[in-house]
Amino acid sequence: MGLAAGHSGEIVALNEPRELDQGQYDGRDEMAGVSAHGMLVDSTLFADLGGFDPTLPADYAALQFCEAAREIGAHVVIEPTAVVGREVAAPGRERQEHGQETGEIDPARVHRYGGSLYLPAPQRRGQIRRRLASVNPLAVPFLWLGMWVAAMLRLVLLSLTKAPDAGVSQFLAAAGALMNWAALFHVRSFRAKGRKAAFARRERQKEFDPAETLRTGRRANEERRLSSAQLRAHRRKVMTAETVSARPGVPEDERAQERARKEAEDEALLAVGASDGEFDEMPSRGSGDKLGLFLMLLALTGVSLVAFRSLLSAESLTGGAALPVSATVQEVLHHATSFVSPEGLGDRAAADPFNLILLLLSALSFGHASTVLVWLIILALPLAALTAWSAAGLWTRSAVTRMIASLLWAAVPTLHLALGEGRIGAVLAHILLPLAVRSMVRAVQARGSWEHATGAALLLAVLTAAAPVLLILALPVIITVAIVLTVRDGSRRSGRTLWLVPLPSLALVFPMLASAAVAEKNVLATLIAEPTPPTAPGISGETAPLWQQLLGHHVAFDPAAGLAGAGQSGSWISDYFTGDFWSLRLALLIGAPLLILAGLGIFSALFHRRPKSDADPAGLRSGTAVAVGLILLAALGLSALVAQLAAGDDGLNLLPGSVAPLVSVISFCLLAAAIGSLARLPQAMRRIGGYITPVAATLLVLSVVASLALWAVPRSTPASELTGEPLTPVHQQPTAIGPGEIRQIPASAADQGLGPAQLRTLVLEATPEGVVAELVSGQGRTLDTYWPGISVGDSPLLARSADGVPAERDLLGGEEVLAELVAAVVSPGAENIDELMEELGVGFALIPGSEEGALVDAVDTAAGLTSVGPTDRGLLWRAETDEEQDIPHVAGQAGVSTSWARILDAEGEVVALLPSQNHQVSLELADLRDSQGEPLQAEAGQNYYIQIASERATGWEAQLDGETLRRMPADETGDGTEEWAQRFEVAGERLTADAELNIEHQPVYRWPMLFGVGIFLVLVTLIAVPLPRSWRMLPVEVRQV
Template identity: 30%
Template sequence: MQHPRVTAVVVTHNGSAFLPATIAALRAQRYQPNFVVGVDAGSTDDSASILQLELPVGSPVVGSAARAGFGAAVRVGLAEVPSRSTADDTHEWIWLLHDDSAPEPNALDELLLAVERAPSVTVAGSKQVEWDNRRKIIDVGLSISRWAERVTLIDVDELDQGQYDSRSDVFAVNSAGMLVRRDVWEALGGFDPALPGTGDDVDFCWRNRLAGHRVVVVPSAVMRHAEPRLHPTAAQRAARKAEVYLRLKHATLWKIPFLAVGAVIGGFGRLLMGLLAKDPGYGFSQLFASIAAVLRPVDLFRSRRRVALTKKRPRSVVRALRTSRREVWSHRRSVLEAFSAEGHLSEQAIADEQSTYIPSGDAAEDFSSLVAPSRTWVGVGAVAAALALAAVSVVALYRFIGAPALAGGALLPVSTSMVDIWQNASTWWITLGSGMSGHGDPFGYVLWLLAALGLGNGNAVLVTLMLLALPLAGLSAWFATGALTWSRGLRFWAAFFWAAAPALQVALGSGRLGALIAHLLLPLAGLALLRAVGAARAPQLGAHLQPGDRTHPSAVPSFPAHDADDAYARRRPVEVMLKPGINGVPSWTAAATAGLLLAVITAGAPSLLPLLAVGVLGAMLLLRRRAKTLWWSLLPPLALFVPFIASTTNQLRAVLGDPGVPVPFVGAELWQQLLGYPVAFEPLAPIAALPFLPDGPWALLVALLVGGPAILLAVAALFIPGRGTAMALGLWLLGLGALVLTTVLSFVAVSVGSSALITPFTGPLVSVLMLAIAAAAVIGGDKAISAHQLRTARRARADATAPRRRTGPALVAAAVLLALGPAVSLALWAVPSPADSVAAATTDPAAGASDSDPQGTRFGADMLVAASTERTLPATAADRGNSSERTKSLVLNVDGSNNVSAALMRSGGTTLDQLSQLYSARGLYGPLGSADLREDDEATAVIRSTVAVIVAGSGYDPREELSQLGVGFVVLQQSDSAAEVLAGQIDSVPGLVAVGNTNSGWLWRVVPPSSEENVAAPETPTVEGSTTGARARIVEADGTTSVVVDSGPATVTSIIPAGSADRTLVLAERADAGWQATLDGRVLDSVESGWSQAFALPADGGRVEVSYETPWEPWAAIGSALVIGLTVLLAIPMPSRPRFVRAYPGRRGQPVALVPPSADESEDEAADTVSPADGGSPHLGESSSPGETARLGETPDEVSILSGRGRS
């Protein structure tokens, strides 16, 4: 019998790193192929020239399209070697080789021997081992699960001990080194073009089985393969796409629709699994791959037709070769345990460590006996800072203790019902005044969360939040700076600096709850963003000292070594922890947490939205792969703001408005903002808390003392050598961006005040600026301390008899200067002054906004907030406002100049969650930078004219207008002399009956003409049967009200009686196309009724339903809920086992050798080290070309990872 004829096809695509070794192994075969064909699949390197130079003489080299796939390249190559028919029983064979698959010398011989022994075998495969380590197995044959998932049943780093040498018949074999009988190849049509990559070998072997042939693996034929071992939850999208496609291709016809639907549902399941595994990138890729595989009906039809043409056996013939579900799950579980998410060290992780010099020996160990390590708990500083700040807060805000609610400045009480808060936040009809179309403010969801923390009592939570604002701010800064330094002193200073920030004091005094919450959460958001990109600092373990000790490796300076004495230190390894969030390992959990925090921050301070969005996008562009998780942090703010923005398309300025009552303020100049002050102050003014001081620029000196030292230290961070310079530069850019934005927003009006247009509050932007300065100052302080420690260690090494100085005088002076700033700021804020009592007594929200008080300046931190009741209207008006009539109240205010302001209030009074920035901006129009006052619409004009009639006391009866507005009560809130004069005038207005002076102001009830002679006594809480002041009513043709319709806050659902055919249902709401009404399911026509919304009613009675509807509502609700829900799921931390690697500091220009953890601890360490000279592959997490020198940047030092192992 003649020897079989073999044609070897070598396919390459950018494989110049592996191709020479593969061709050399091919030429070293004991049984040489008869023909060799080289195919270059669109390589951009020198792979084609290597094929032409290295292949045997006369071997053709052809080209193929890069995207056509491996099967198409093989077909192109075989076209150069036509098939030859022989008269004897010998067959022609095809041997397929990848550019990174080098066969052992006896591989082809063993394969041919196997097929000669069994003529039914038409496909034979090799044992695949790792390229760099022949002892580690990749696969010994392939199999599939019942769902067509490709499995190998080989564990990670499993060693070849002959345990699989008895394998023979398998479901499929790897295409690398596959030996195929050529007539079978041509009969089956080769690899399916619909599977140009992953899954083509499994599909071919599947069809080979169905055609009646066998597939075997030959363990004695060994193939070295550089195929990267992928994480099981990070498999390529193509793998899932091929799996679903194969499932549909080889299923019976009637199962295809069910399998397609199941595949899509399974894609969503994998998305959920990816979120639980903190890898949403995997989840989305699996979902999109599932959908893409299903949406290929034409390719699927062609592939199934090919199978039908060659199929000779039933589909059940392969059932015995499939892997059982139990085996698949057991294998998957073991692989997942080996591939811990914390075990992947990114390239940037090494780059982060390359500039860090970790002294050992003399620098730490020789002096560790001289310095007693700190054995105190690391959180002692946090507790001490919180207690001290809590004491300051109690001294300054003792008036708030026990208050049922707070009001004043921009602050109002919140609704007592969580249902009302949620409805106000999610509504698309703003229930203020006469109503307005628009979505509720995003800050309403934050208020709902606060109420949930108080088990429904949101006002109690707000009081507690105001009292604990200082300690919470300190703790926030303490935890955040832990990502920048392990110095307890610096973290303690940062806690006080952040709690003493003037922006926080101004927010507390003016009742700006959104700015207050933003200030508290900004450090935590910064911490989450740092961890999202793996930039948080972590100690390098290995020493017996505790983290934070001055001699711990983490406290040692980040300087390159230049002395010859440091050579030994560079050879000593340190242990580096690999965990998401630190050492360059990105964290999806941190990104999701950052997204939730940014959503809350931007809801409370919308002016931060453009700055934070640009900052995150800029970080994504600069950090690239390290910032692969950052995009998720933008989703929650977008989910929160997109519905609101969709309703403000004609009033985009409302997006930048601050939540709460619009309060005027005078923005500080840029130099004052740089020092931390958001509100302008007079530099030469005296200090209100220190009236005994002589004349002088005390305000300027205080401002310089509060912000100056931190600025100097933050600037020094840019010039002191060591780790963190790039981060300090980025922080300064962020701070300067905040300054630029404050200037831009000073030209954008968002609401109308009593005497001027109101712009976005600059406090949150100044908070961002101060956070950037504080973080840069911490970095600068950490580098300064490290430099001092390095100098001390070198001095001690040079002269062992010299006394060791622990702290230099310069550091002591700097520490004292840094500590004085927060101390002075807190002291001046906590000391009461006469201005506080004046501000607290007034109801004018603009009080205290000016710094012209001759008693001295308080830097804009005048206390405008005071204790209040949960409702702001008298009980009588509040009861009617919460009844089924939903009566409104017209609330009047008069100032010292007899200027009267008015507002329509519902229920128990306007609450913080009812306020809307879109409603506040309704009086403005024009470009963002040039706003003009809009003329009053009809509803506003009616309110203005009605108020003018009431306060004038002219004797005109305003009840018709009040009835249109739905007003049943008139309230005058003040009780001063000006209010008493105005009250006397209101007493003479027809239709208004005085109820009396209540705790919430003077009260009058609006009565119908028929009830004037039967006025109830002042103590009567309600008037039964009144037809005046209802939100919904039925009006007859003559304009009289016949029926008051029961109503809810924003909807109407009631049973109405029969009546005349020309009556109308009138709402005390502005007319809008979004209002829809039905009567027993029949749609009612909208009709004109002045400015009010009205519907024509038939004579029939029945169930009437009225609601405001918008096409955006369901989609916005579903989208927002989906994004927020997935983010919360992703943000839930999961317990994990950290991994460690031993790192050697290196020098510039030295190659870095990376070796995975050794599988056998007894092996010699030198034998495991991969040297570039040996053709090793320096890779970790990604494959790399052998023979290359892996260089890690151009910083002075580099780190070589020698070994790593999980630590239990």
């Protein structure tokens, strides 16, 4: 039937897929080309042209030969009545002859854009080589670059059409063809040599004009090429209901079974009462009690609005582990992409994955991410119930059971504890965990669906960004499931898409872990740390033992104590509940029913096997029960390990990692086992099962009422305040969160922190164990400037030593200078405070609150500090300035004694204050003027140093008039310690008024790493976006004829 070529070099067969030869093409005569199989050609012509080009696949080489023959005056015709015998090749050989190598994408795929979007890999290589060989040599470089762009676009579009495997195959094939210059040169030279040999033989004939013959042949080839309209018409014929699969990826026998099952359901539905007209007895397909769901969510929303009424008008959330988010999208974007910590002393590190979540929230809310997080806390209960309702459909179709599951998930104590502590990451993980599990199960059930797998991957990425410790648990679980599916089905199709699920999570966490490893930080502590600051045990309590975690608590409580708040003035709880193990009794009432029912569910599923039925399609089967039990044990083991590892400090002592997300996983495993067993126990335990189910359901309802009521009632009374209320009825620790503002420090300090001086504020707080100090920048600490890699990277492996004593970590670099400054501030008579503050870029000291004390007295009498007085954020002091010292600076730096970037002379004296913004300096030295308007004066022949108040790190670069300045090595001081700050050396004669200075941190791996992660996440998102079937890559229907 012949072959035809398009202008892009693509070759198509003029028949449709699965079309049989019934004589419909017998009228064809001369064609653009014919297949190599059955081609009858003159031996002399074949020898002159050199045969088929070995660098092209079969059909491409055949059409290339036909075009070369036409260029020397030959004709290409077909004989419809000819019969060609062909030896049947082995399956592997036949696949290769059709242009597909073993392990590559099935060639029986079609798309509405045809070969411009997808071709089997060998054909793609042949198409590119043919196209580059057919154009003018001067156009080859431009076409070569254009084909690289086309390859990238093809990768994106194929990902969008839910065929990322085909996209990768197409890109690799195109890259291989474009980089193989030898093959490209061979295609052009092979055709030219054959034409030259054929012309040499025919030149002996009279009246033979080679040039005219070549022009005529090329004109004939051009006329026989398919136009764009003809190629589109051919693709429309290919994309028909008879040629494409109705459901891609599902075998025909399975589709037939499903059609038969649906027909049987319809017949059974119509058969009930049909003879007597009793249509009111017809069973309805279960759609769930949406009214019950709506009423439940409405009630939980009302309870939440009353309990958190003080947060309804809050700009941000503060207290405990809660922090606001920067007020502009630009700030959040800078913090998410920077490799220098905006807090502390500017250590080198990458932002944690949670910053991407904050960036998305900030972009979607136009810079109001703090408000979004406030409403996340307010609506946490109804959101958790809604996601649990969705996931409960995996185990039951009963609307009542799903409602119980939703209320149980909203009543888990670890959610209430995380809300009171301000653990945003743990709250978000608790809400998203049911959705992540549901999407993962759907991805397994979808039999190789890339769309379901990428949806699960994105949800898992958000989940692990909120709680990175869950990645340690999720990774082995997903790998195990993928291996089991592959082994069980005997093919890669069922499990191949699951390998994609953890990749976005790994891509998000890779920059943070890689930067920690390069800087020789504690990588494990960086991974298990929460994206929110750790709270001290005195505020949140110690980590709960495993038996309390099984009851749903991640913070330990005293079993012998009474209920929190009982017997206190104004408390609604009677004195009767002040002792006698009432905390333990209430904890057992809340958590024991779920624990016992889950144990019975796993036991009954293991030892009572029954087939999966339509009445209970999602009941907990033995395999699922084993999986739930193993995940439960793994979560308990990981929780015990995390409780021993260091994952932060409170300024004085190392703190273990938070197990709140792992307790959510434990509770979810128990919930899955318990809910899946409610419909099974009567059949599994026939003697007592009929009594167990109603009793268990009643106890579950009582646990929900006890947990939610005892949490909500104290917060709902008119005289109650959110801050200070007990976290839960069994925990004595007070609720730490409350309404706040984005600005965390006084306005005067914030102005200098955001201004060109970029001054830091030293925040001091007195505790029974000592003074806690921290440096803050800008408007104060924010969630997007808190990076776990900086806060916990220098921690030891274990939070406690072998004898149970809290471990200590060594102070490094600038931390030693900071410790020296704090000691000087609180020690009477210290005289070097001003020098230390200038070195660290500190302009203010702040003590939160307004209470007098020893710390206030010490700071008030410290040399080098001047009291500003009480402010809305506490007592404030500023660094003294020398009125006689007139240092060149820019507008906006007047009245300060230091800045983040300075110019020093050889003796260390300040010569000029440099303006900066976001750890960058860019200015003309002519802008530096003293109070008299005089420019910077530098002595020729003298060496000067540009110092920035950031830790030494690779990637810092300073340029003066485009010439890179030499970075100063870490000099050894007299006491043997290293210089911590980054310095650059510059000669005095170069510090002229017309010079331009630029300083920034640009490590070589920053943008490649960020672009690589970003492009990968965009591709995954494109795969997950729903798309109409007509735009997807569809496989050709394969049937036996």
